[in-house]
Amino acid sequence: MKLHLPPTLDALLRGAGADWPGMRLAAPDLRRWWAGNVVPGVWSFDSGLPGLHVCLVALTHGNEIAGAVVLDRLLQEGLRPSRGRLTLIFANLDAFSRFEPDDPTSSRFLEEDLNRIWDPETLEGPRRSSEIRRARALRPVLDSADVVLDLHSMLWPSDPLFLAGTSEASIPLGVSLGEPPLVVADQGHKAGQRLIDHVAARGGRSLILEAGWHWEPETVVRMEKAARRLLSVTGVVPGALLPLPAPRVARVTQSVTVRGKDFTFVQPWRGGAIIPEAGTLIARDGTEEIRTPHADCLMVMPMLLAPPGQTAVRLARIDVPEKRSARQPRREGGASA
Structure with a gap:
């Protein structure tokens, strides 16, 4: 299916060498997961043994469907933690419910960016929006997390990378994952605080994985590799850990x-x-x-x-x-x- 993008956006993508052949990734059917077992769209499993609480987050932006494909796959296979707790979060379900392959950029959010509202003033203040209500519902789960991996994809041409925010403790976590081979420590956005910034402020370790272009199968492959490796590194789900070259840190x-x-x-x-x-x-x-x-x-x-x-x-x-x-x-x- 050929993408139908606004003319200015389409021209810039072509100028950047990003003339996509079309929509190469189908949105998963999440109806079976909608109810969750904690709050809607949130599935959490406790091993009953001491260990870390690891959260995998998808759909922070409703049109970034690759992460939802990964979480859907993990839930279908019945993945459970051997130690600690594992939580899978479909973040902005309302925006995702409006995803249309013919207009794939329009469902990033409903009223405001869910990844710019994670400061205490917004979460605890009088403002109201669909995304703020959702952040408030997700906050208790995320506040109990030790490690969070937020799965994102990109519209603009870019090499995949991890974003570690300002948390020095999150940088070695990204290095331990190995792929993609770049970990970037950044200060976030003036437009608002991200989910990973909120987690770091609470003392947790958190990464954004920018895994590649939207709507590409290769992006799903990168996300799934990183998610499974994270679960092995943290000991939540045992698995073989092949040595990888250390990524660059910027x-x-x-x-x-x-x-x-x-x-x-x-x-x-x-x-x-x-x-x-x-x-x-x-x-x-x-x-x-x-x-x-x-x-x-x-x-x-x-x-x-x-x-x-x-x-x-x-x-x-x-x-x-x-x-x-x-x-x-x-x-x-x-x-x-």
């Missing part, structure tokens, strides 16, 4: 937030590109020039059509790699992290 040095309606990139940058020279012009925001702040600047998930107030791109510096060989990750368990 730290965001500047987050570019769009200020005006005339923001444009000088070219359709791809996420993962490294710009060798400091001071290279990458975008203009009205009369303001946006340039790389340092040499060997990593472009993190440029959003080629970003509205005012949203993050257009994060600029990062890759850490100098430590002298370490690929080795078997240490399994975790016992007391909560």
Whole structure:
């Protein structure tokens, strides 16, 4: 099925070399999982033995269906924890229920982005929206989690990566997963706090997996590999852990937030590109020039059509790699992290 995208968006995707052949991934039928066993869309299983509470989250954005395919698969196979607790969360079910393959970008959320409202002022304040109600319902589950992996996919061309937020404890967790081979520590968005930021503020470890383009089978494969490896690394579900090369770690040095309606990139940058020279012009925001702040600047998930107030791109510096060989990750368990 050929994608029907807004003309401006379609032109930018083509300019970035992202002329998709069409919708290559079918949305799963989640009706059997809708009720949950904790709250709607949330399935939690306790082993009865000490261990970590690990949450796998899908559909934080209702049109990012690859994660839902993975959780549907795990539930169908009857996966249960050997230690600790395992929770599978279909986050924005209301938005997902409006997913249409002919218009796949329109069901990201209903009223506001579920991944920008996880600050205490919003969660505990007077504001109301479909997404805020859902966040409040999910909060008790997430507040009890030790480890959270939030499964996302991408609209714009970019290499897959983990986002670790500001939690130093989450970086080695991403490194232990190995694939995709990039872990980025970032400060989030000015537009609002993410789910992983909320988890980190509570003392948990949390990662976003940006696993690849939306609606691609390869994205599902990456998500499932990372999810199963996480369950093995944490000891929740035993499994073989093959050694993998240590991923690169990068730290965001500047987050570019769009200020005006005339923001444009000088070219359709791809996420993962490294710009060798400091001071290279990458975008203009009205009369303001946006340039790389340092040499060997990593472009993190440029959003080629970003509205005012949203993050257009994060600029990062890759850490100098430590002298370490690929080795078997240490399994975790016992007391909560």
